[in-house]
Amino acid sequence: MSDLPQLLRSLRVWDPAVTELPPFDPADAPGDPLELFTRWFAEAVAAGEREPHTVSLATADADGLPDVRVVMLHGADADGWAFATHADSRKGRQLAARPQAALVFYWPVLGRQVRLRGPVAVAPAEEALADLHARSTGALAAALTGRQSAELDSPEELARASAAAWERAEREPDAPVASWTLYRLRPAEVEFFQGEARRRHVRLAYRRTADGGWERRLLWP
Template sequence: MLKTALTFGETELPADPFAAFHIWLGEAERSELNDPNAMALATVDADGLPDVRTVLLKGVDPGGFVFYTNFESRKGQELLGQPKAALCFHWKSLRRQVRVRGTVEIVSDEEADAYYRTRARISRLGAWASQQSRPLASRAELEQRVTEFDARFPGEDIPRPSHWSGFRVVPVQIEFWQDGAFRLHDSYRFVKDESGQWVATRLNP
């Protein structure tokens, strides 16, 4: 009989998908060369067309998956207009994937301020200087704006601009996928039932 590697084993799958995610993320942090917290973020624009790009996960807890951006950027405007999103983590070295679908909410000012303070000074200045997603005449123009804000905020106390904050993707579905030999993959989908409890279902590859 053909044997294939199991994701967690029939009896070891955590009942909480966030517990399962933390296990996989921890393993990815030890195996991936670059950005184990990278995730594809899919949104929908005002015309109903899908859009996707890679962003970095900056926080995860039972409330959802958090990332930060300029609200005036294309993805910011799309999420403010239609607060729904999908995420995809792909860890190539582990041959694993996690997909998330859910609604989107804005993080609190306190949460955004706390994360903003951890960023490097140049990154905080960049949040002010970059008119994200809009046309840029030249690299020199961007660098000049960074210089201007550097002079405006000479110390370490650089306030967070009001147009820069975070989004939390609140999942209604989380799916785990593990590559298997001969394309006999291992896959589980977690969905919340009417009582708000997560229910896992094994899927065909």
């Protein structure tokens, strides 16, 4: 059995063999965090970040108990950061009860983290379907399988439902999925973190102002 404490102590973040920490001068940052996010996302892709479009989505249930899981980013524009899931999943029910969430991206090849918080809105159903149908057959099959987060009686039950869903997704590439929902988190706050070798990490926080603009401030690391 491995010694977890020893294993943990043996690990480092930002190993120079894989990580390059670029300088980040917040004075050069754009006024809109969407622009900086778009730039950092492209740089993460160019730097070889694996799956930079996966993001941790935090929600809270009706009692305020936090929850978190990974989802895919489906887009980011002036309307918000988009992700998709089933409205009747655990997260979907949490979002119905408390339509607010947080997202965090971590791109270790550049030592960067981006955090967002804000209200979450449901996109029109046609948009959710168009988004789903533009994706892979596997994505449609997974959505058609449905019952996400419900208790599964047996692996065989999943195998049967999934096989039927794949068969339908291949036969009917524009099959509707009533529960499939596109959500948009419209951030009230966006924070960019750039790691620095001497631990003088740069944290640039944007906060939306009442007039819809953004104010910026630096945070201690």
